[in-house]
Amino acid sequence: MVNKFIMSKTLEESPNANINKTLLDKYLSLPMPEGKIVATYIWIDGTGENVRCKDRTLEFIPTKASDLPIWNYDGSSCYQAEGHNSDVYLNPVTIYRDPFRRGNNILVLCETYHFDGTPTESNKRRSCREVCDKVADKKPWFGIEQEYTLLDIDGRPLGWPKNGFPGPQGPYYCGVGADKVFARDIVEAHYRACLYAGVKICGTNAEVMPAQWEFQIGPCEGISIGDDLWMARFLLHRIAEEFGIVATLDPKPMSGDWNGAGAHTNVSTKAMREEGGIKEIEKAIAKLSECHERHIRAYDPHGGKDNERRLTGKHETSSIHDFSAGVAHRGASIRIPRGVADDGKGYFEDRRPSSNCDPYCVSEAILRSICLEE
Numbered sequence: 001m002v003n004k005f006i007m008s009k010t011l012e013e014s015p016n017a018n019i020n021k022t023l024l025d026k027y028l029s030l031p032m033p034e035g036k037i038v039a040t041y042i043w044i045d046g047t048g049e050n051v052r053c054k055d056r057t058l059e060f061i062p063t064k065a066s067d068l069p070i071w072n073y074d075g076s077s078c079y080q081a082e083g084h085n086s087d088v089y090l091n092p093v094t095i096y097r098d099p100f101r102r103g104n105n106i107l108v109l110c111e112t113y114h115f116d117g118t119p120t121e122s123n124k125r126r127s128c129r130e131v132c133d134k135v136a137d138k139k140p141w142f143g144i145e146q147e148y149t150l151l152d153i154d155g156r157p158l159g160w161p162k163n164g165f166p167g168p169q170g171p172y173y174c175g176v177g178a179d180k181v182f183a184r185d186i187v188e189a190h191y192r193a194c195l196y197a198g199v200k201i202c203g204t205n206a207e208v209m210p211a212q213w214e215f216q217i218g219p220c221e222g223i224s225i226g227d228d229l230w231m232a233r234f235l236l237h238r239i240a241e242e243f244g245i246v247a248t249l250d251p252k253p254m255s256g257d258w259n260g261a262g263a264h265t266n267v268s269t270k271a272m273r274e275e276g277g278i279k280e281i282e283k284a285i286a287k288l289s290e291c292h293e294r295h296i297r298a299y300d301p302h303g304g305k306d307n308e309r310r311l312t313g314k315h316e317t318s319s320i321h322d323f324s325a326g327v328a329h330r331g332a333s334i335r336i337p338r339g340v341a342d343d344g345k346g347y348f349e350d351r352r353p354s355s356n357c358d359p360y361c362v363s364e365a366i367l368r369s370i371c372l373e374e
Helices: 002-013 022-028 125-134 184-197 224-243 278-289 292-298 305-310 338-343 359-372
Strands: 037-044 051-058 071-074 087-097 106-113 141-151 201-206 212-221 246-248 263-268 325-327 334-336 348-350
Touching: 037 087, 037 224, 051 071, 051 224, 087 184, 087 224, 106 224, 125 224, 125 359, 141 224, 141 359, 184 201, 184 212, 184 224, 212 224, 212 263, 224 246, 224 359, 263 359, 278 292, 278 334, 278 338, 278 348, 278 359, 292 359, 334 338
Parallel strands: 037 106, 325 334
Antiparallel strands: 037 051, 071 087, 087 106, 141 212, 141 246, 141 263, 201 212, 263 348, 334 348
């Protein structure tokens, strides 16, 4: 009964949750004019963490991103330009199916550029793409485990007592039951929306802290890991919005004896996946050990300051100050899964990236270190 009360109180306090969503159905069921679709352009704003979007009508159905027109927006309202020269340009790069409007309507992931053709500070995709092109023959695969936390609109984790704390961590990871899991509806909706959109989502689970969840993207080759993860984040925020709940990527949303949130990044090259690949994995780990500080700076949007709150050496993390590696060791910087060690080939897991990392920065840093040795 306590949990039901908390949930109903949450929904009553949320303006979005109070809207009768069934009223929208009669408008969404109206037939679209022949030959017209709605394209939602999506981009990363100047924070390097948040996504923005806006819609436009197209009088054709594109088959690839290059078919789409370049658009612009007010960069001064997105922390990317000054008001006296505010236009920032949206260059479409990837198309996804729209799970909200359905039909032929689309979601369009975009890169952002200044008027002079230079990428904005938050456009990390461009340099990542250049690196991915250089190492394409290595066939790098990535998988990212995106952890996130669901919050009430007052910033409190969903389902937590308003004037106290839930029981200690233990029963919540992969949990089942109303006293262990909150808002599975959002997780299910997000999972299905990702599959419909064409995002390469491969799984999901409840995490260690109550109200914390995870979804996994991959395996993706090269630049597509960043594209798919950013689109999955957009879908998560957009779906949570409808429920009147906030999905935060803060790497340590609750201080104290609670797990933080990461974006554990699984990495392999073609050589690592072949027989004897464990030697290539060990070589890659040795290279990563030589540039720990550089990777820490690349693994959250604030140059490591967010990860300072998370990478403490506790709660299944390594220390931000030290590099370590081990088989099946969740307290290490780099974990080699037990099955990989047994098989002698496969992949390694970099456990350092924070939940709010830019996946383009993470994958670029890793490829520079293990493939280009930069």
